[in-house]
Amino acid sequence: MPVTLLNPEGLPEVDLYRQVSVATGSKLVFTAGQVSVDAQGTLVGAGDLAAQTEQCYLNVATALAEAGATFDDVAKLTVYIVDWSPEKMEPFLEGVARAAARLGIDAPLPPFTGIGVAALAGEGLLLEVEATAVVG
Secondary structure, three states, rough: OEEEEEEOOOOOOOOEOOOEEEHHHHHHEOOOEEEEEEOOOEOOOOOOHHHHHHHHHHHHHHHHHOOOHHHEEEEEEEEEEEEEOHHHHHHHHHHHHHHHHHHHHOEEEEEEEEEEEEOOOOOOOEEEEEEEEEEE
8 A cells, every 4th residue: 555644652643534644656646625516516515514524525535536546545635624613623523434434434534634714616615625645
């Protein structure tokens, strides 16, 4: 596997994700930020952060698959969340868990950075997720 996930001693251990990824593959895959729309461009989960999170992660998986990659190959995720506040962590994590269950992901996710933003490119969008993957 071209990506190894690590939790270095001296950093907090987080159940959901790992603090570091080491990539040794030869092909880099960068996805565009994926929002909560289906293949027809219809918003999924209006007003529901968990539902939108799930759809974003499913869309990332679809983008990765086109490049011959899976979440096992992801070295880094970046998540942009509109009007971030600590109360949004629970529905966000619920959406991640639902997507992981649907995608068959049982290992921790790669490192991710969550960034609060004022708005995204489309009305009703609550978050956007982009990935960087390394394929052997």
